[in-house]
Amino acid sequence: MRSTITTRGQTVIPIEIRRRFALGPADGLEWIVEGKEIRVVPLPRDPVAAFRGQGRGQSTERLLDDRDWDRRRE
Numbered sequence: 001m002r003s004t005i006t007t008r009g010q011t012v013i014p015i016e017i018r019r020r021f022a023l024g025p026a027d028g029l030e031w032i033v034e035g036k037e038i039r040v041v042p043l044p045r046d047p048v049a050a051f052r053g054q055g056r057g058q059s060t061e062r063l064l065d066d067r068d069w070d071r072r073r074e
Contacts, residue, residue, distance in 0.1 A: 001014045013023060021042050028043035 001016065003011045003014060005011050017023070023042055027045070030041045030043055032039040032041060
């Protein structure tokens with residue numbers, strides 16, 4: 001699937017992707033740059049619910065590591 005960037009820097013997310021990931025107005029997207037590639041990841045509407053049940057143990061350690069990683073990226 002492809003889309004075009006407008007002169008204002010906007011693009012359209014194809015309907016198939018919006019339906020598959022249940023994306024709608026005001027939903028967040030995270031843009032991740034990895035080398036020469038860009039990944040777009042939908043953000044969960046409820047970050048607490050999204051984090052719950054992710055693995056076994058050491059959740060606090062992983063969360064702090066993720067926050068540290070985010071701070072270094074800024």
